[in-house]
Each structure stands twice: as C-alpha cells, then as structure tokens.
Amino acid sequence: MRPNYAGASSTVTIRIRRWEPENLIFWLTRGKPLALRNLTLSTLALHLNFNIWMMWSMVVVNLPAIGFQLTSQQQFLLVSIPPLVGALMRVLYSWVWSWVGGGLWLGLSTLLLVLPAFGVGQVVQDISAPFPLLLLVAASCGIGGGASASHLSNISFFFPKSAKGFAMGINAGFGNLGVSVAQLVVPLVIAVPLFGAWSGPPQIWGQGGSVSPVWLQNAGLVWLPLVLLVGVLCLLYAHDLPKLRITPRDQWEMMRHPHTWYICLLYMGSYGTFLGFAAAFPLLAHAMFPLQDVSPYAFIGPMLAALSRPLGGWLGDRVGGGVTTLGCNLVMALATVGVYLSLPSADEGGAFWLFLLMFEVIFLAAGIGNGSSYQLAPKVFLIEAGREAQDQGEGLAEAYRRGGRRGAAAMNVSSVMAAFGGFVIPKTFGTALEMTGSFVPAFGLFFAFYLLSVGVAWWFYARRRAEMRC
Structure with missing residues (x-):
C-alpha cells in the first residue's frame, strides 16, 4: 500500500x-x-x-x-x-x-x-x-x-x-x-x-x-x-x-527583457559549444585526419564538459558568474586558434594530437561556462527584483518571488536557445565545406562569436561598473 x-x-x-x-x-x-x-x-x-x-x-x-x-x-x-x-x-x-x-x-x-x-x-x-x-x-x-x-x-x-x-x-x-x-x-x-x-x-x-x-x-x-x-x-x-x-506566456514575457538575450548568448556560447562539438567532432576529426581512429577519444571531451559543469557553478558563486563566463569564452577563443593551427594544409598533414588537445580544452571551458552562465539568470533577476522593491517600497519576500519566477522563465528561454548551438555548429561546418571546400571559415566564425561573448560578459556582468555585476 x-x-x-x-x-x-x-x-x-x-x-x-x-x-x-x-x-x-x-x-x-x-x-x-x-x-x-x-x-x-x-x-x-x-x-x-x-x-x-x-x-x-x-x-x-x-x-x-x-x-x-x-x-x-x-x-x-x-x-x-x-x-x-x-x-x-x-x-x-x-x-x-x-x-x-x-x-x-x-x-x-x-x-x-x-x-x-x-x-x-x-x-x-x-x-x-x-x-x-x-x-x-x-x-x-x-x-x-x-x-x-x-x-x-x-x-x-x-x-x-x-x-x-x-x-x-x-x-x-x-x-x-x-x-x-x-x-x-x-x-x-x-x-x-x-x-x-x-x-x-x-x-x-x-x-x-x-x-x-x-x-x-x-x-x-x-x-x-x-x-x-x-x-x-x-x-x-x-x-x-x-x-x-506554467504557460508559454511566462517565457514570452521574458523574451522582451534584454538581459534574457544577453544570458542566452552567453549560454549558447558554452552549452551550444558542448552540444555542437559533441555532435560534430567524430565527423570533423575523421574528415581532417582520415587515418586516425577517433572513436576511442570521442567521449573524452563531452565527459570533461559534463563533469566540469558543477565547477562552473561553484566558481560563479565565489568569483562571479560574469568573470567566470568571460574567462571561459576567452579560453575557447584561444583554443579555437590552436585548432586552426593543428589543421592539415596542402603542405603539411596537420597535428592530430594538438587538434585533440585543443578540443579537450574547448570542452573543458565550455563545461565550466555551462555552470557559470546558467546561474546568471536567477542572480540577475533577483538583483533586479531587489532594486525594484527598494525603489517602490515593496516587500522583499514578494519581490524575490517575482524575481525567482522571472529567473526560471529566463532559464527556460536560455535552455531552448542554447540548444540551437548543437544545430548551428555542425551545419556551419557542412556549409563552409560546401561553399569553400574548407572548415577554416567555420572556425573563424566561432572565434568571432567567442570574442563577442567575452565583450557581452565583460560589459554587462563582469566590469566594476556593470549594470548587473554578479
């Protein structure tokens, strides 16, 4: 019973x-x-x-x-x-x-x-x-x-x-x-x-x-x-x-808030990287290094990303979500350059182990960034709710309940948008190969995206006078 x-x-x-x-x-x-x-x-x-x-x-x-x-x-x-x-x-x-x-x-x-x-x-x-x-x-x-x-x-x-x-x-x-x-x-x-x-x-x-x-x-x-x-x-x-x-209206209302989109961008940079490269890596490695059997190594990067996610949340609580996310995107940008340097060319066969190492660094940074960027949403909207309560003389308990609901809705929107990164990354590789015969333009776009994410994290959440430093 x-x-x-x-x-x-x-x-x-x-x-x-x-x-x-x-x-x-x-x-x-x-x-x-x-x-x-x-x-x-x-x-x-x-x-x-x-x-x-x-x-x-x-x-x-x-x-x-x-x-x-x-x-x-x-x-x-x-x-x-x-x-x-x-x-x-x-x-x-x-x-x-x-x-x-x-x-x-x-x-x-x-x-x-x-x-x-x-x-x-x-x-x-x-x-x-x-x-x-x-x-x-x-x-x-x-x-x-x-x-x-x-x-x-x-x-x-x-x-x-x-x-x-x-x-x-x-x-x-x-x-x-x-x-x-x-x-x-x-x-x-x-x-x-x-x-x-x-x-x-x-x-x-x-x-x-x-x-x-x-x-x-x-x-x-x-x-x-x-x-x-x-x-x-x-x-x-x-x-x-x-x-x-819960209704779609809650998410729709949060889609009109600018910070929802800033957090979406940052979470796409980390979670989207994790999903997209996890999906594309076996094909990409096989295309670049056809004589190497990558199947024994394909699981390592996603495992690093999954296991390091709690570390990102911990660092976000102690160092700051904005600072941690900024650092992760900077590391991913630099590791993307490392991947580019490892690729085969007309004169050289490339460096497989450098290629593999740089991808593991990207996965590790993406995992830490997953934890630090995902926890930005509840923090940002609780800070906003506290300021509203102070300005309007409202009770903190009610304000924080509203902030918590907004944060949850923003997290849902971020989760949806970030998952599109899993589509964009492999599709970008395929399109770059079809249009140029090379994967290099795709890596150039990813490098630019990581630099954009560095700028967003610094301006809105990491710098000393940021509107929502957290």
Whole structure:
C-alpha cells in the first residue's frame, strides 16, 4: 500500500496535494526521502535522453563505411538535425510537464525514446534507405533533447532553496554525461552480436584496407531495455507535485527583457559549444585526419564538459558568474586558434594530437561556462527584483518571488536557445565545406562569436561598473 503522508492520491504516478520543502520538520521527516527518490529517477531518465540524443553522431560517422552513399555535407546535416529538433522540443517540454504532472511526464517522455532507439536499429540495416528517411530518424533522436527543459524545472520544486543547487547540479551533470557515455558505448556494442540473431545480420564495415563485421543496429537497440525499465519505474514510483500551470506566456514575457538575450548568448556560447562539438567532432576529426581512429577519444571531451559543469557553478558563486563566463569564452577563443593551427594544409598533414588537445580544452571551458552562465539568470533577476522593491517600497519576500519566477522563465528561454548551438555548429561546418571546400571559415566564425561573448560578459556582468555585476 502506498503511503498517504503528504496528501497523496494515486493514479498512474503518485500525486502529492501538499508539498512544503521550506518547512524544516516536513522536509526532514517526509519530504527529503521523496525528493531524493524523484531526483534519482529524474537523473536516470535525463541520462537516457542524452544517450539517445547524441548516439546518432556515432552512427552517422560509420554509415559510409557500411555502404551508405552520403556526401560530407549530407553527413554534417544528419548530425545537426537531432540538436535542432531537441531545441524545438524544449519549447513544448518547458511547460507541458506542469500541466500533465511531473512524475507522469517523466515516465511518458522516457518511453517516447523507444521510437528513436528502434528506428535507428532498423534503418541502418538497409543501405538503400532514402536520405529523407535518414533525416526522419535523425529528427526522432531529437526527442531526447527536450528533457532538460522539463526534468530540471520539475526537480527544482522538490527541494528547499538551500538544496536546489545540489539537486540541479546532480540532475544536469549526470544527465549531460549521457553524451559521453553514448560516444563510449556505441563503438563497443556495434563490434559484437549483442542480441544474437534477434537484432539482424551484421554489416560489412570497410575503410582503407580494414574490413570487419559490425552490428550498427546495436547503437539504437542497446538502449531499449533501459528505456523500458526506467520509464516503467518512473510511472510507478515518481511523484506529481501540485499543478503549477506554467504557460508559454511566462517565457514570452521574458523574451522582451534584454538581459534574457544577453544570458542566452552567453549560454549558447558554452552549452551550444558542448552540444555542437559533441555532435560534430567524430565527423570533423575523421574528415581532417582520415587515418586516425577517433572513436576511442570521442567521449573524452563531452565527459570533461559534463563533469566540469558543477565547477562552473561553484566558481560563479565565489568569483562571479560574469568573470567566470568571460574567462571561459576567452579560453575557447584561444583554443579555437590552436585548432586552426593543428589543421592539415596542402603542405603539411596537420597535428592530430594538438587538434585533440585543443578540443579537450574547448570542452573543458565550455563545461565550466555551462555552470557559470546558467546561474546568471536567477542572480540577475533577483538583483533586479531587489532594486525594484527598494525603489517602490515593496516587500522583499514578494519581490524575490517575482524575481525567482522571472529567473526560471529566463532559464527556460536560455535552455531552448542554447540548444540551437548543437544545430548551428555542425551545419556551419557542412556549409563552409560546401561553399569553400574548407572548415577554416567555420572556425573563424566561432572565434568571432567567442570574442563577442567575452565583450557581452565583460560589459554587462563582469566590469566594476556593470549594470548587473554578479
């Protein structure tokens, strides 16, 4: 029999009628165990969403070797589609969970991952599959990109203010690790007949003088048991908090605030870099250094970015979000120059290890910047609310509630816009290659963007007389 403490009534998931995490007695006696249970389920589900979202990049790099006739531009387009669809999905995910119920949505959105996992497992077995079908399967992988907008928002309401940072750091950090786990796991599982005859025959992988059987369908099928297990666990054991009824209007109002866009730009520079280079790196490295097998290294950069994100939040609290974000963008700009110097030319074969090292630096700086720029939104709008209260003689408690709601809406907008970076970066590489026959113009654009981000961070948030120094 399910517990009825917190005024719970059960449908599919457990609905809670009263939730008071700021009440210390309630939190210690009843609230904390339930909050930790939901944090665990949310983190597992978010991790799987990132697995599905980014596994496609490791599939696409292998398609030509098993017989798919694809140009380099088509390959870069294929890896850019999941981030684009993921960004669009975040618009829906950012508010629909508050109407459906956080726990129920956690389970349903996880079970939706069956579609891309099964779709990838089927399409790679037919080398005659038309390109539009590959685009459709790529788009289905984008379903996994929407989860951050709902899972992080939902879990934040389970915890008191003193523990929100911990909860969101665990949820986002281990969730983002799904990118590197996918890039580590996929090369391993496609090398063995993991599911025997059930999954279908192997494909013949050939590149240069190397020929071997692979089971590329395992890249999608390996996630199916986990998706089903975690989805069912969420439906049985996750909780729905009292309905919050967040609407798109909240986000629309914040889109008219200039600081929302400044923070969007800075978060796109870090989170967009993480997503975009995670999607594009396997293809880019293969195109630049075709004799190097990059699959053993593809997971390292995304792993560094995910693990360093909490450090960015910590530095943002102690050094300042503006200063930390400025420093991260400056490091990414300098490392982009390092990548340019490592590229092959007509006279030289390039320096692969310098190329790899510079990309790891970019990923590390992007991860730290993720943490420092994401926490700018709540700080900026709380500062603004405090100033408004002082000018208007308003109570601080009410002003801070308004500032907190504005900050949450701005974070949702930033999350949506930053995810577009995952589309822009691989698409820019493909366009640059198509128009100029070189990736150098793309790196030039990224360098200019990082310098722009340095200027925005310094002017608005880092300099001594900045309007919102924080």
